[in-house]
Amino acid sequence: MTQVLVLVETDESGATETSRETLTFARSLGDVRALVAGDLPEGLTDQLGAYGVGAVHHATGDGFTSYAAAAWAAAVVAASHESQGGASVVMAAGTQRGNDVMAHVACRLGVAMAANVVEADSGTPLVVSRQVLGGAALEDTPLDDPVAVLTVAGHACDPAEAETPTTPEVRPLDVEVSEQDLRARVVRTEPGEPDESGSLKSARVVVGAGRGAGSADGFKDLLELAELLDGALGVSRVVTSLGWRPHHEQVGQTGSRVSPDLYVACGISGAIQHWAGMSSSKTILAINTDADAPMVTKAHYAVIGDLHEIVPAINEEIRRRRAG
Amino acid sequence: MTNVLVCIKRVPDLGGEIRLTADGMSVDDSSLGHTVSPHEECAVELAIQVAKDTGGEATVLTVGTSDAVEQLRNALALGCTGAVLVEADPAAYGPADVAAAIAEVVRAREAEGTSYDLVLVGSDASDTGDFQVGIRLSYLLDRPVAGGVSTLSVADGRVTARGAAPDGGTEITEVALPAVLTVMEGGVEPRYPSIPGRMKAKKIAIDEVTPTITPAGSRRRRLRLPPAQPSEVTVLGEGPQAAGAVVDLLVELGVTR
Secondary structure (H helix, E strand, O other), rough: EEEEEEEEEOOEEEEOHHHHHHHHHOOOOOEEEEEEEOOOOOOOOOOOOOOOEEEEEEOOOOHOOOOOHHHHHHHHHHHHOOOOOOOEEEEEEEHHHHHHHHHHHHHHHHOOOEEEEEEEEEEOOOOEEEEEOOOOOOOEEEEEEOEEEEEEEEOOEEEOEEEEEEEEEEOOOOOOOOHHHHOEEEEEEEEEOOOOOOOHHHHEEEEEEEEHHHOOOOOOHHHHHHHHOOOOOEEEHHHHHHOOOOHHHHEEOOOOOHHHHHHHHHHHHOHHHHHHHHOOOEEEEEEOOOOOOOHHHOOEEEEEOOOOHHHHHHHHHHHHHHHO | OOOOOEEEEEEEEEOOOOOEEOOOOOOOOOOOOEEOOOHHHHHHHHHHHOOOOOOOOOEEEEEEOOHHHHHHHHHHHHOOOOOEEEEOOOHHHHHHHHHHHHHHHHHHHOOOOOOOEEEEEEEOOOOOOOOOOHHHHHHOOOEEEEEEEEEEEOOOOOEEEEEEEEOOOOEEEEEEOOOOEEEOOOOOOOOOOOOOHHHHHOOOOOOEEOOOOOOOOOOOOOEEOOOOOOOOEEEEEHHHHHHHHHHHHHHHHHHHH
């Protein structure tokens, strides 16, 4: 059986959603072990057991009190040797940290690294499909090194617990972290604004706005719609480039990737770079003056017309029904 | 004085649809303009700022064909003061090859007495999305690397880099120079070129370099377009009269009460 090692990122709730997706993805390839660096949140071991993880390697000590990608990579390499015969697939979620650490791992092992994989067939060699061009195309590529190193694109699969849960043993990992590996280390963190991208990424409804908003003053109705639907505002790159809205609201290839139940794309033409950030939305409703805009033709639902007339009418209708 | 080397890549400027070449190995860019990725636009901006603030030089480098001179000239027009074209066919280069070709230039310049204290690369190129060139470069040069940097400042031989923390906050990394940083869009507003800047850029000689490495190549077997998503769009109506139909849909989806 193929031995797969997954670097698991954690937050207060345990394994992050993208890490749980990665664990789900990993199970389709073989027996899964997890590596956790630094804090081991309460309840994480049980959660990893629910995802079918056979063992949890825990890298702890001075080298892991704050994040250093090279130190984490040293831990991943050490943990990969712990499985019988060594892990032949090593992966993390395609987050900033996941991509960084896996690139370090690939350099240390002298192998290739495939970022943002969405599919893998478990033959020999492992052939993966990965997102390129912001997800607008897939690249098929074999990973034929002794160890396949990859990251799994966000929303490549839904996180799903294993049919047969396990009771993983936590094994402290003996890893030597050199001075060299701590040359670039996080020295401090500052909390974000309460409205920064956290709420955007987890919102069930995202109201998206593009050039059609018209100006920095053109967001009042859109913000109201987002509020009425307990959602968040997301914007295209044009909007942040013009300085109409802050960068943390940007959705797309170089902004946040969102996967809400509903994405309302208002005045967004649907360039590939924006589509990359919201294409996995369950339902897409486009509001646009141009019936031939790519966003309209790719959406599930569309309303043709000026968002500045349509959005206030929707807000009014929602308020009217709630009052009635 | 901090000398900065900023690395960019010429990529197709995609619109709403993409087409692949007949062999499925690349994007058909014959009818497209070209640009650099947003991360790299920000890296160029940061390079120019650091060079200005410290009295150093900002040099822009690309690994590509002579077509990429267009992107080098743009960076020169913005305020970079030197440019290097490492002539190679990007399609024949994998990410490890690109890193090796850049490392070769950095070492050669160092031997000639020019050291690049800071090397900036984008977090990933918007076409290949490999997320690793900067990190591979750091290993080849035996320099520290910090990833996902959106703003930075240099003082006393150290760089303080700020980037997004996983929880939405900011994390700060301090690294001794010389160092490599991978840059993410979002911290700085890239400037626009001025007319005098463009004129000046025309006069700067671009240093052409032929790499000596033997590329291992990319492992790409083929590109393909993902399966088409939603098929038919349902038009709910035109103009504000459609509001009722929209709210019916919102109710059906369970996103409004």
